[in-house]
Amino acid sequence: MNLTNAWKILKDNGFKETSKRNQILELFANDERYLTARDLLDVMQQDYPSMSFDTVYRNLATFVSLDILEETELSGERHFRMQCESDHHHHHFICMDCGKIKEIPVCPMDLVGSALPAYEIANHKFEIYGKCPECK
Known part of the structure; x- marks a missing residue:
């Protein structure tokens, strides 16, 4: 999924564009790996020193529920990545x-x-x- 599609889904569901949401989505759009909340928080606290896990997890839960992100569990920890835009099942x-x-x-x-x-x-x-x- 690309940023344009992600923002269309968010806006269609009543979510406003914020700098924090945008940065989270950009981190996923620029990385094909699965990322953890800790990965995001480590980067985002450089710009938002008071940012908490709650904020990160709340946004991740929203993105998963809207099928913007997909989620898996590795070694007991939740990992996330942008939803595939493939035209075939895989x-x-x-x-x-x-x-x-x-x-x-x-x-x-x-x-x-x-x-x-x-x-x-x-x-x-x-x-x-x-x-x-x-x-x-």
């Missing part, structure tokens, strides 16, 4: 050291779905965790 490999991602163009639901013929599947999430070539 999943991700996520490096547990640097947070970089690699798109996986296949879906295991193609196999799993046939094993559940009488069930209605509402949604699914599939991620692979490990180390990228640079980190291993």
